[in-house]
Amino acid sequence: MPRRSAALDRATPAAIAAAALRILDEQGPAALSFRALAEQLDVSHATVQRRCTDLAGLLDLCTEHLAAQLPDIPAEVGWAEAAEQRFTALYRLLAAHPGLMILRGGRPWLGRQLLARLVEPALADSVAAGMTPAEAMTAYRRMYLLTLGSAAFVDHRDPAAATAASRAALAALDPAEFPVLSAGLADVLPALTDHEVYYGALRQLIEANRPAGA
Structure with missing residues (x-):
């Protein structure tokens, strides 16, 4: 041997x-x-x-490693609750690893773990609730893109640094040209790193895409 x-x-x-x-x-x-x-x-x-x-293969290993941690949602959970649980879990995994998000960029994520633990069950739930496959894919894509973008554009592991960088950039603006940003700096900055902005937007998307039979 x-x-x-x-x-x-x-x-x-x-x-x-x-x-x-x-x-x-x-x-x-x-x-x-x-x-x-x-x-x-x-x-x-x-x-x-x-x-x-190569690097692409390494990044695929990393994303599949994370996707394996996505939860299995029991069959009896309703469509809206299942969608919220799935995408909230994905958001938390991605937000915890900003370095991976930077390197992956716009690379497609089509590994078996993601397809088996997120895409397939999400689409199956939507079809079972009355959507056509095209409608199910559209609803999935909307929630996926919201999740990906919300996790990718802020370093949620270091919100203080992200806020400080944004504060410095906005403070340098000409108030005459950017009156709302300049005057509302204290109100604008907290939303940049507030996880509730994502959670609220996800719930709105879920409600907007809720199948009639769900």
Whole structure:
């Protein structure tokens, strides 16, 4: 029998994803490399590359690792509640890893875990509630894009820094040209990092897309 590689045993897809997310969370996107991963896992650079080929493959490993944590929603949960639970869980996972969001950019996320734990059950619930497949996909896409955008454009792990950067940018504006932003700075800034802005918008979308039979 061929001998198993101890390095490959250490560098499992789950171990690589966990180490990559740790680097992203603690050191930022610029610190992520195959060599940095190899050092964390005590394996060679080549071993890591065998597992994920390139950066795109590594990012896919990370997103699939996160998608595996999405909840299973019991069948008896109503359509609206199930949608809120699914997308709230996705939002929290993505908001917790801003470095991953920066590197993924607009790359499509079509891994099996996401399709099995979010897309397929969300579409199935909508069709069962009376939507056509096209209507179900449109409703899903609206909630997915809201979630992705809300998680991607603010570093929710460091809201103080995000607020400070925005405050500095807005404070430099000419009040004559931007009277509302300049005068309402204290009211505008809190909404930038307030999770309730997302939760409220998600509930509005859910209500607007609620199937007649739900």
